[in-house]
Amino acid sequence: MPALTREQMREVDRIMVEEYGITLLQMMENAGRNLAWLALQWLDGDLVDRPIVVLAGRGNNGGGGLVAARHLANWGAWVQVLCSHPPDAYQGVPAQQLAILQAMEVPLAWAEEGWELPPCDLVVDALIGYGLKGDPRGRVRDLIQLANSSVAPILSLDVPSGLDADTGQGATPHIRAAATLTLALPKQGLLTPTGQALSGDLYLADISVPPGLYRRLGLEVPPLFSAGTVLPLTVVDGQALIQGGAGRTPWT
Ligand SMILES: NC(=O)C1=CN([C@@H]2O[C@H](COP(=O)(O)OP(=O)(O)OC[C@H]3O[C@@H](n4cnc5c(N)ncnc54)[C@H](O)[C@@H]3O)[C@@H](O)[C@H]2O)[C@@H](O)CC1
């Protein structure tokens, strides 16, 4: 399957919304629900009352993390959300996701000086995706450092926060993920040796991109998700392949 640059992925996201009418809300729901489902697999299918910390930035990567937090809380996990900014700094769809969690009374806090990460079984990293600009700053930086010092495995959304989606180089600091769920198609940086080392086990999630959209961009993408909406990938010579081959049901 092809891997995308940040600009190609931005263009996919733009065409999804502007030309197919598949809204950001829909894409984010698919991203976040698949992320929650992968978290469930990482907890061996047993998440009732298990502590999970979700780190959410204020961009669309954070929005996906907030969707995952909702599903995990609905499924019985003990979810605590740590936001990089106070709620009034969130806008648009991520603000909408945050308001839902507030209505559900899911425990939410925003990182302040001296914060510690609560003990947990899994950290979900949704601080920054392909929108990274420069070295992580402020509370985002603090949360990355806290997450890395936790003993719990980190599951990153799209790319580990602080990883350059094009080059795979880690900014200072960057998340060291146990697993990464990338969206639609792998980002090129994840397939480089550094990207592979920082992203842990790599998975691909369906966010419902029509094959015709890829064809318009000159990309030939076979039906990837016939066996499920989250697929484990393997990287061979810089190329991403579905583990066990296309069409295999990976979870049985
Ligand atoms: N249509 C879309 O745009 C979709 C986006 N999705 C997700 O959203 C991500 C892209 O969303 P965005 O374009 O909003 O970008 P991101 O959410 O990746 O990053 C932007 C946020 O990170 C902050 N940030 C960037 N560099 C920083 C730095 N050095 N220090 C501190 N904060 C920094 C920005 O201030 C902003 O709040 C993707 O990786 C993917 O996970 C998916 O949910 C699917 C649809």
Ligand SMILES: [K+]
């Ligand atoms: K991330």
